[in-house]
Amino acid sequence: MNAADRLKLPPVVMPEQEPAERIHNVREVPFGFTPEMALQEAQRCLHCTNQPCVKGCPVGVHIPDFIQAIESGDYLAGIGIIKQTNLLPAVCGRVCPQEDQCQKDCTVGKAHRDIGQAVQVGQLERFLADWERENHAAVIPQIPPTSGKRVAVIGSGPAGLTVAGDLIKLGHAVTVFEALHMPGGVLGYGIPEFRLPKEIVYQEVAYLTRLGVDFQYNTVIGKSLTVDEVRKDYDAVFIGSGAGLPNFLHIPGESLLGVYSANEYLTRANLMHAYNEDSDTPILRGKSVAVLGGGNVAMDSARTALRLGAHRVMVLYRRSEEEMPARKEEYHHAIQEGIEFHFLENPLEILGNDAGWVTGLTVQKMQLGEPDASGRRRPLPIPGQTSSVSADVVVVAIGNNPNPLIPAALPGLQMNKHGGIVTDEETMETSVPGVFAGGDIVLGAATVILAMGQGRQAARAIHAWLTRTTETAKG
Amino acid sequence: MNTIRKREELGCNVIRYVVDAPIIAAHRKPGQFVIIRVTDHSERIPLTIADANPDTGTISLIVQSVGKTTREMAMLKPGDAIHDIVGPLGRPTHIQQFGTVLCVGGGIGIAPLYPIAKGMKEAGNHVITILGARTRDLLILEDDMRSVSDEIIVTTDDGSYGTKGLVTDAIRSLVSGGTHIDQAVVIGPPLMMKFTSLLTKELGIPTMASLNPIMIDGTGMCGGCRVTVGGEVKFACVDGPEFDAHQVDWDSMIRRLGTYRTAEQAAAERYDHQCRVGLDAKESR
Ligand SMILES: Cc1cc2nc3c(=O)[nH]c(=O)nc-3n(C[C@H](O)[C@H](O)[C@H](O)COP(=O)(O)OP(=O)(O)OC[C@H]3O[C@@H](n4cnc5c(N)ncnc54)[C@H](O)[C@@H]3O)c2cc1C
Ligand SMILES: Cc1cc2nc3c(=O)[nH]c(=O)nc-3n(C[C@H](O)[C@H](O)[C@H](O)COP(=O)(O)OP(=O)(O)OC[C@H]3O[C@@H](n4cnc5c(N)ncnc54)[C@H](O)[C@@H]3O)c2cc1C
Ligand code: SF4
Ligand code: FES
Numbered sequence: 001m002n003a004a005d006r007l008k009l010p011p012v013v014m015p016e017q018e019p020a021e022r023i024h025n026v027r028e029v030p031f032g033f034t035p036e037m038a039l040q041e042a043q044r045c046l047h048c049t050n051q052p053c054v055k056g057c058p059v060g061v062h063i064p065d066f067i068q069a070i071e072s073g074d075y076l077a078g079i080g081i082i083k084q085t086n087l088l089p090a091v092c093g094r095v096c097p098q099e100d101q102c103q104k105d106c107t108v109g110k111a112h113r114d115i116g117q118a119v120q121v122g123q124l125e126r127f128l129a130d131w132e133r134e135n136h137a138a139v140i141p142q143i144p145p146t147s148g149k150r151v152a153v154i155g156s157g158p159a160g161l162t163v164a165g166d167l168i169k170l171g172h173a174v175t176v177f178e179a180l181h182m183p184g185g186v187l188g189y190g191i192p193e194f195r196l197p198k199e200i201v202y203q204e205v206a207y208l209t210r211l212g213v214d215f216q217y218n219t220v221i222g223k224s225l226t227v228d229e230v231r232k233d234y235d236a237v238f239i240g241s242g243a244g245l246p247n248f249l250h251i252p253g254e255s256l257l258g259v260y261s262a263n264e265y266l267t268r269a270n271l272m273h274a275y276n277e278d279s280d281t282p283i284l285r286g287k288s289v290a291v292l293g294g295g296n297v298a299m300d301s302a303r304t305a306l307r308l309g310a311h312r313v314m315v316l317y318r319r320s321e322e323e324m325p326a327r328k329e330e331y332h333h334a335i336q337e338g339i340e341f342h343f344l345e346n347p348l349e350i351l352g353n354d355a356g357w358v359t360g361l362t363v364q365k366m367q368l369g370e371p372d373a374s375g376r377r378r379p380l381p382i383p384g385q386t387s388s389v390s391a392d393v394v395v396v397a398i399g400n401n402p403n404p405l406i407p408a409a410l411p412g413l414q415m416n417k418h419g420g421i422v423t424d425e426e427t428m429e430t431s432v433p434g435v436f437a438g439g440d441i442v443l444g445a446a447t448v449i450l451a452m453g454q455g456r457q458a459a460r461a462i463h464a465w466l467t468r469t470t471e472t473a474k475g
Numbered sequence: 476m477n478t479i480r481k482r483e484e485l486g487c488n489v490i491r492y493v494v495d496a497p498i499i500a501a502h503r504k505p506g507q508f509v510i511i512r513v514t515d516h517s518e519r520i521p522l523t524i525a526d527a528n529p530d531t532g533t534i535s536l537i538v539q540s541v542g543k544t545t546r547e548m549a550m551l552k553p554g555d556a557i558h559d560i561v562g563p564l565g566r567p568t569h570i571q572q573f574g575t576v577l578c579v580g581g582g583i584g585i586a587p588l589y590p591i592a593k594g595m596k597e598a599g600n601h602v603i604t605i606l607g608a609r610t611r612d613l614l615i616l617e618d619d620m621r622s623v624s625d626e627i628i629v630t631t632d633d634g635s636y637g638t639k640g641l642v643t644d645a646i647r648s649l650v651s652g653g654t655h656i657d658q659a660v661v662i663g664p665p666l667m668m669k670f671t672s673l674l675t676k677e678l679g680i681p682t683m684a685s686l687n688p689i690m691i692d693g694t695g696m697c698g699g700c701r702v703t704v705g706g707e708v709k710f711a712c713v714d715g716p717e718f719d720a721h722q723v724d725w726d727s728m729i730r731r732l733g734t735y736r737t738a739e740q741a742a743a744e745r746y747d748h749q750c751r752v753g754l755d756a757k758e759s760r
Pocket of ligand 3: 044045046047048051053054063105108121
């Protein structure tokens with residue numbers, strides 16, 4: 001097929017659960033492409049020589065190559081190509097902000113002057129990963145003889161899982177220490193089932209276990225074991241402890257009953273299964289829920305509230321639609337599901353009744369001023385314009401900061417002013433020799449793919465470090 | 476893993492468990508706690524490490540059955556395992572040689588008070604203990620507390636044992652009798668902690684309290700355990716659980732404990748019903 005014909009093909013419409021139905025269950029919203037759909041979508045790719053999609057991908061997945069493999073029906077080759085650079089395609093296909101990455105500068109989208117027309121790289125990636133999982137096609141690689149080196153990985157989020165996967169394949173012994181009783185980090189406790197089925201995360205972990213990775217749950221490094229003990233027992237340490245420290249607004253009323261951090265709300269719902277009516281872990285099922293924030297965390301909280309039976313869910317965001325950092329797909333899904341968006345509204349106070357229960361909020365109307373440090377236009381209050389909204393549950397989803405547990409437990413560690421660990425940009429080594437870090441604990445709340453990318457870099461450097469020390473020991 | 480070695484009923488729905496947890500036993504300090512899940516579908520609940528033996532690799536947990544999860548736990552027997560135990564969590568108690576330390580405990584709060592009193596005693600303090608209970612049958616761990624205290628006073632609301640009255644009455648009479656107290660520690664029902672704290676503030680006695688807000692992860696991730704101390708938001712699981720009692724916003728903390736009252740009652744009723752149905756089925760066989 002020539003380029004002109006390819007450009008005429010319309011994007012394949014992803015089949016999805018109907019909004020009216022899906023707000024009553026936690027099953028995944030998009031069903032995924034059938035092989036026919038995947039082929040049709042793959043045929044839309046022009047196989048550009050300059051590969052703007054690859055440049056847009058933080059880990060440089062060989063996108064046109066895997067799309068070509070789909071077109072020629074060789075799925076096994078296709079998934080192999082992705083996995084050269086991306087260990088968790090079933091996850092990334094679902095949660096990456098493709099519209100800011102690979103799909104952003106896709107030639108097809110540009111040709112139509114509509115990013116919505118770009119080749120659906122994420123959906124194709126998901127297709128291959130799901131095919132591999134559903135057909136048990138995951139290849140168990142030949143693992144080299146054991147190196148005799150031991151690596152400790154702290155945290156089982158995407159950063160930690162990537163390091164574990166890469167290093168076990170190089171013959172090192174890997175132990176992953178996880179504070180919670182379940183693996184996956186945010187993939188397990190934060191991102192809801194309807195967006196990322198937990199089964200996917202658990203299968204990835206099962207795969208790593210088969211390769212020989214040892215997972216130690218219920219182990220908080222810095223508490224259960226000191227960082228020094230871990231350093232003594234292992235030849236290298238990777239810190240992937242994430243950005244699990246919820247921010248609050250520090251406005252009056254935040255300790256009222258019915259005010260949640262998004263982390264608590266989502267953890268109750270996901271990790272502890274409170275979406276299930278007879279779960280042992282309770283959650284307040286608000287009728288009218290206000291979510292504060294505009295990112296993925298806010299979308300997830302709002303859509304979870306609907307599935308917990310709310311009649312009205314509002315997202316209050318202090319900037320405008322344009323600045324909203326959430327993935328476009330989630331925003332569209334949220335709108336389809338009937339979530340109300342209140343832009344340019346900044347909460348001033350959370351209101352409560354005599355018994356201490358939330359009743360609503362006072363909000364300040366905002367307008368956009370000059371761009372701020374983030375390049376986005378700064379929201380400024382419009383004097384005198386305040387209003388109130390009523391709500392019986394309020395979810396604060398204004399972001400997370402790096403988890404301070406490990407930094408507090410390892411005094412020599414150099415930190416930046418946002419509470420992140422300072423590392424070498426290339427090797428991800430920290431100021432403490434033999435200790436590496438990556439993911440949200442370095443970047444602050446970022447993305448799955450960046451966490452994975454840093455995990456990759458760190459794994460490469462850890463391998464070099466381990467083999468180097470072998471050589472010096474020999475010499 | 477996490478196997479129960481010993482189970483001992485201490486009366487009034489309080490059970491002491493000795494559980495295998497070698498890593499925790501080796502690392503814990505007085506004042507720290509664990510979070511457990513009894514089964515793979517249970518809620519995560521915090522429990523103080525009442526004692527530990529690094530040589531046998533065991534910790535003791537003292538649990539009062541108050542709701543679904545703690546009742547489920549009460550069904551466990553030696554040989555059974557607790558599905559998950561994570562810890563030690565929280566900051567250890569600040570233990571030093573203060574001089575005279577007053578340990579005030581009430582209800583199940585006496586369980587977390589015991590390791591602290593023991594630590595204070597070992598640090599060379601003169602330990603005076605006041606234990607409060609509504610009635611004699613509800614008093615636990617009196618002998619254990621006695622073994623680590625230089626003086627002990629028991630109060631009961633109804634006068635069925637010890638002195639009739641509240642722990643605050645006992646504190647007042649101690650102080651008016653000329654006893655000088657350098658530091659107080661109070662752990663018990665939130666209302667008791669609040670009133671004890673108000674009194675020691677008035678008497679100028681520095682006081683720490685161990686707070687028991689609702690928790691999930693215990694690592695500072697959810698913020699559910701937040702309390703207001705000195706006007707600032709603190710996460711009890713990582714910044715506490717002990718705080719300067721005089722700075723704690725008690726009313727807010729007490730209110731937040733009631734967040735899930737309706738759901739908790741329903742869960743406990745469902746659980747009791749299931750147990751009863753189970754029993755009836757057995758009897759009819
Ligand atoms: C609700 C929500 C939705 C999101 N949606 C998206 C999205 O759609 N797309 C996207 O790209 N990104 C999204 N993100 C961001 C993304 O999930 C994170 O950037 C990513 O998970 C970071 O990975 P990580 O491995 O660095 O850390 P995490 O995933 O945070 O994992 C860290 C792990 O370390 C454990 N840990 C912490 N301290 C210790 C310790 N001392 N000892 C042992 N274990 C410890 C934690 O329990 C946790 O399991 C979202 C985040 C949230 C909260
Ligand atoms: C740091 C800390 C240490 C603790 N140590 C002990 C201990 O050593 N022994 C012990 O028996 N209990 C202890 N608790 C309290 C214990 O966690 C609760 O009793 C338990 O969570 C109740 O669970 P449930 O499902 O049985 O009851 P639920 O039905 O959930 O609750 C029953 C009652 O307990 C209250 N409650 C619920 N969750 C908590 C909670 N997390 N903390 C306090 N009260 C709660 C509720 O307000 C309700 O009135 C501690 C709590 C904390 C935070
Ligand atoms: S930019 Fe778009 S069309 Fe070009 S190779 Fe990448 S995915 Fe295909
Ligand atoms: S229990 Fe979650 S932050 Fe303290």
